[in-house]
Amino acid sequence: MGKIADWVEERVHYRELVHSQFTGYMVPANLNVWYSMGSVLLMLIGIQFATGILLLTHYIPQTSHAFNSVMDLSEKIPFGWLIRRIHAIAANLFVLVLMLHMLSVLIMGSYKKPRELQWISGVVLFGLGLFACLSGYLLPWSQLSYWATTVATNSAGSVPIIGDDMVRWLRGGDRVDQTTLGRFYALHVSVLPPLFTFIVAAHLFLMRRVGISAPPGIPKEQVKKVPFFPHFVLEDMRASYFFLAVLFVGVFFVPQISFPPDAMEPADPLFTPPHIKPEWYFLANYQLLKVVPNEFLGIGLQGLGGALLLLLPFLDRGQERRPLKRPLFLAVVVASLAGFIGLTVWGHLS
């Protein structure tokens, strides 16, 4: 063992790398659990890639075969059901953890100078994450996936002037059909994964260059440091194990999250199932569009929200990061969160 290690060392000089990147890389000792969300997300992306590739070995991107291909996959291939469920439920968990990650960054003010670029790359990743879910959701071509996609793409129709064109552009036609499936498939398996890889790499690169922020509260000079490995890696693994447990509770005990009865029926464009709604992470937007009397206003509010989020580091330029010292900002965040959750619950119940 030692000999092999030496042989490799002579040729690669990895020890120095290991030292600079892991054992000698010092991070603040008081990093809290929220700082582990990033590595949970990395783990989840890894899971999506691995299970996605396995799904890809049987999936057929044609409206006439798609549904049976995923059903047969779960019926006939050993552990196919498990792979399919993990991919679907982990996608939900991925969005949830993305939200937690973003929220903690907001509340701790870590998007502030000099981390503006990291924030922006994060907002882009969030958008990509939602888009990956939207595109993947259609692929099984079930009643649920067909109609939820119809409803979700319909929302784009509220955009002034170009709305109808946007709907058509998203679907590749007037309605969701083979063209839509084809392009969502291409996006989902060959465009989004490399984009993810690239932007996640940029996100991490920026984090390493600027250094991770310390939680707000203690002045920079007084913050104690610990090595990234093993100290912080253990904390990351603790969080990862926890979220894996959450994932498997979903997979084994509440698969209905992703596979309610409508997900077990093939798509039928002529028959609208009752009570069809988009996925939970789109429900707030969907409900907002429904309740705001003027649809331009509804979509305008959402556009504004998105733009504010994207440009936040340039709008909020104060140095103060402690949430309680930024009462106005905190109030806005809490109110928006309450609004989001309220609309989601409302959308779910109505």
Place this chain on the structure above:
Amino acid sequence: MPGSARAEGATAPENECVRCHLEQEEEDENLAKPPKEWRQSIHHENSIMCNDCHGGSPIGKDEEEAHDEEDAEFIGAPADDDIPGVCGECHIAVHENYMKSKHWLTKKEKRPVCTTCHGAHLIKEATLDLINEKTCSECHKYERSKRIKVAMTATEDKLLALENRIHLLKSEGMDVRSLDQTHFAQRNLFHRLSHILDLDEVIRIAETVGKDTELLSNKIGEQEGVLSRRRLAGGVLTAFLLLGALGMHFARKSLGE
């Protein structure tokens, strides 16, 4: 509206017939009653609209357009004799059996038609409760009807129980396509009986279907076994993962700062 893309979507089915007929409430209650009842029916649930039975144009805004007999083939309220034909457009097998039954082959004035037993607008999922003393003693003695009901009940109950078990499996995310198919075939074979009205046939088929349900029941049992084994495995796995998280927690604590 430009953009037919937006027009479709997931709304409860409604159309001009429904709208206008509901508006007639004050003029004539009988015109508003059909849409009210229909909204609670299995047909509404399946988007079967007024014009599917009556003809007419569902987008016609005024009576003339909506009740157009020429282009839109509006037929008004069908006469009793025409009703089996109207329903038979979609319920082909039922129609076929009904046309061979004594209920159709009897004198015209005495015939019960589809709506006599099912109603016209408030149509619900069919069950054996449709055979009851009130309906079936209107024109003849209840005795024979009752024997048919008794002969069918046991098997009907079995089929219902199996349906519930399949539904439960499905709601747990299991693939029940083949179970569903088998059940559907058995149910259809069996339900045919309610329109044939032949007691011997009822007894014979109830017996065969009864046996088939045993086989199906075994297959469902296998799936239920798979489900509970998976749950057990999932529980063990989750417990290990939580232990892992705890382990990491203490390992980190032991390193200190």
